[in-house]
Amino acid sequence: MRTRLLAGLWHRRGTHLTLAAAICVVAAGAALVTADGGLVAPLLILAAGVVPAAGQSLGGRRRHEAALLRLRGRRGWSLAAALVAEPLVPVLAGGGAGVAVAWSAAPDRWPYALAVVAGAGAVVLVAMLVALREPLPAQLGGRRRSLGDGQASRFVGVLVVVAAVVAVLRRGSDGPGWLPYAGPTLVGLAVGVLAVGLLRVVGRWLAERADLVPVLTGRRLAGPRAADGLPLLVAAGVLLALACNTLFAVQDWEEDTRAVTAGAPLVVRYAGDPDGVLEATREADPDGRWLMAAVRVFPDDRPVSRRAYLDTARYERVVGDALDGTPAEQGSAAVLDLHEAATTAEREPVATGKFLTASVSTDSPRAEFALVSVATDGVEGGARQELFVHLPPGTTTTTYVPLARCDLGCRVLGLEVAVGRPCGDSTWARRRCRRPVVHLTRLNVGGLDLLDREWVVSEPDDRPPGELTADDEGLDVRPSVAGNSVLTTERGGWSAPLLATPSVDWGGEPEAPTTSNLPRPGRVLATVPALPLVGSGGTVLDLPTSTFDGGSFGASAEPWVLARPDTPDEVLAGLGTPATPREISAAVIEDSGSGLARDLLLVALGALLLGVLGVALPAPRLRAERTGEHAALRVVGVDPRVLQRSARLQTCIL
8 A cells, every 4th residue: 555655646746746735825824814814715715726626636547546446345435545545645745834834924823724724635535536436437448537527617617707796796895804805816717717718719710720730729729628727827817916006005105104104204202301392403403404393192093183283484494395295295285384374373362360350230129149250271271260249239349369270371261150049940931030130341360351352142051041242331141041141252363273184073163282282273274185294184283383381292292303314413412312204104004904915915926826736737637638649640640840830829829
């Protein structure tokens, strides 16, 4: 048995090597492709064409051996056991190599490779035994049943074409994760099947010509095995073209991402506090020739939360045209307009005093208690400046209270006026719930005269709203029946300009946060596809006009110094550690999943190897048939040059 095994391995070494290589490629691919499990689908589809064909080829070439074993009395499982040893050698050899590659490259995924080897081995054995299920006289005869003809072959071809059509129709819909990768492979197989049919049509047409060269070529092309493996090779070519195209596109995207994420040819991670990066760059480069300060604030992944602050006055000299040709080219040009708009925008007034002062009276015939509450926000946080006052009838009362959280300055966000006891839903319609008019003839918050502003009633719920009248003498407020009314002022005149991408969802009015995340009205100067530092999701603001004394950017801020590539080392000294755009964008590119393109190329190369193996599989038998054909033709006097021209024509057509 050992002698028969070794002799069989050597005699059919081409088929065995093809089988071992195919199993090795698929087993290793199943383990090496870690980005997306669906990427293995093309390898499995092509292996489904190579591995069973190898098993059938082994069965066809062992017909006489099986017939002799049957003549010696072997039947059923005894016959199968005598035949399985030979195909197990290439299965174990190729599978072992594939598992070894998987173990060295991805130790945690070798079980996937082992499962592929087990499945491939079972398919090979079944295909070989099925090919040997012939009557004994047929096995003893010289004529071998063709494996390429019959209803099964035509059914598989139709099935491939239908599967390709379904994959194309479902390319834009939700479906299994493997469908986007299997689709191009199925389309390539369908094109290959149609190409084989076309070759046979051409072969029949050539076989009807009068000249001997096209007749010989046509008879070969019309044969059942003339284009075996061609669909696999076409599918592999389609997949390889797609993988190369994807890889080139991803490489271009990565280059653009590096340029946009870094914003400049050279980036220095500032070693100090984010609030000091602006002053540090202006001290190191007073003329603004090389350096520009920038602060990135990315508290979360929402585009509305991602923002970058740039020293836009230096942007043109430092960045210039560095982002031309990238998706952020338009956004980079808009930064120059941002500088002009930011420096000319009117800043919102800030309270610098220490007291809230109010002069209040009512038209009530009896004494009332009133509340005047001013909502403020500042570097130290938000606060409500509340002033309670007792109002005798017919008398104006002036009083004041110290301001809270306004030592470093604060802005006024809103006003609330209340008088009397609150009324519930069941008592709103009663006469006692009608509120008296509260006259505000003076309302000063830290030096800001709030009576100079325009106010509107903005109740926080669906209560019947209060009444508001403004004149030269002050504000007359009749609170709602709930006992209080909320007034807001238009702050749009003090809005800060900003640039945004289309992905930013404001969820209301735009805001331009400043240091300490102070809410400031925002005015979208331009909406562009991508912006420096934030890419396709975020906003860009002017750094000098977004900072306040005493404010802080917070822990999520990243201070950067953007620099020209020719910046002298002495200018950068002491600012921080220089980094290249590749280092800056490494995390962004890794999180984007762009490594999938490299895995796709790896799969495509493996698929190409399977396609070549599929074409090479029938080569030994075709070579033997061609040798016999040439010998017979030369015996009858056919010129060898005619045979050579026929072979060249067949090669060109294929």
